[in-house]
Amino acid sequence: xxxxxxxxxxxxxxxxxxxxxxxxxxxxxxxxxxxxxxxxxxxxxxxxxxxxxxxxxxxxxxxxxxxxxxxxxxxxxxxxxxxxxxxxxxxxxxxxxxxxxxxxxxxxxxxxxxxxxxxxxxxxxxxxxxxxxxxxxxxxxxxxxxxxxxxxxxxxxxxxxxxxxxxxxxxxxxxxxxxxxxxxxxxxxxxxxxxxxxxxxxxxxxxxxxxxxxxxxxx
Numbered sequence: 001x002x003x004x005x006x007x008x009x010x011x012x013x014x015x016x017x018x019x020x021x022x023x024x025x026x027x028x029x030x031x032x033x034x035x036x037x038x039x040x041x042x043x044x045x046x047x048x049x050x051x052x053x054x055x056x057x058x059x060x061x062x063x064x065x066x067x068x069x070x071x072x073x074x075x076x077x078x079x080x081x082x083x084x085x086x087x088x089x090x091x092x093x094x095x096x097x098x099x100x101x102x103x104x105x106x107x108x109x110x111x112x113x114x115x116x117x118x119x120x121x122x123x124x125x126x127x128x129x130x131x132x133x134x135x136x137x138x139x140x141x142x143x144x145x146x147x148x149x150x151x152x153x154x155x156x157x158x159x160x161x162x163x164x165x166x167x168x169x170x171x172x173x174x175x176x177x178x179x180x181x182x183x184x185x186x187x188x189x190x191x192x193x194x195x196x197x198x199x200x201x202x203x204x205x206x207x208x209x210x211x212x213x214x215x216x217x218x219x
Contacts, residue, residue: 068119119161139194163213
């Protein structure tokens with residue numbers, strides 16, 4: 001999928017309503033028909049959680065970086081998990097949840113196109129399946145990420161935004177902290193989200209694993 005003409009869409013993608021709608025979202029609806037894989041995907045370790053005592057979600061790990069202009073996302077790489085996957089645009093489903101990419105392709109992620117582009121000022125969101133009916137999918141190992149590890153997002157303008165993880169948590173879908181996850185912290189940030197928590201064949205996963213990362217450089 002190619003993206004050539006995107007400069008004119010910048011103002012629409014950064015509209016106040018788009019930001020407000022994102023903060024109001026309750027979470028991410030992903031695969032609910034995953035196969036039984038024993039212990040299931042890794043869940044975030046206590047050591048990877050946000051450090052509320054230091055207000056880690058508002059304290060930079062490094063000095064300030066210059067935000068990038070608008071540019072749609074094309075690919076995501078997470079070296080620690082050996083993830084290297086193309087990204088497609090996604091929006092909202094009829095229930096107001098962020099759409100997931102097609103489940104039949106296990107190595108595919110989605111960028112929430114009505115929000116912030118990766119590297120722009122604000123919080124960009126990339127989502128993907130933890131599994132599908134055949135087995136593990138692109139973000140199966142997301143809960144195993146640790147603080148200090150990197151996520152790299154390539155954009156259609158040729159730039160690569162490099163983000164450093166500063167927290168990994170799992171939240172119940174019934175009590176998803178939308179403002180905390182999607183809110184603008186004043187720096188270019190990224191959230192990578194998949195399903196997690198408990199699993200049942202009847203209801204699927206009952207939570208979302210959320211990676212909190214902040215841009216530290218661009219290429």
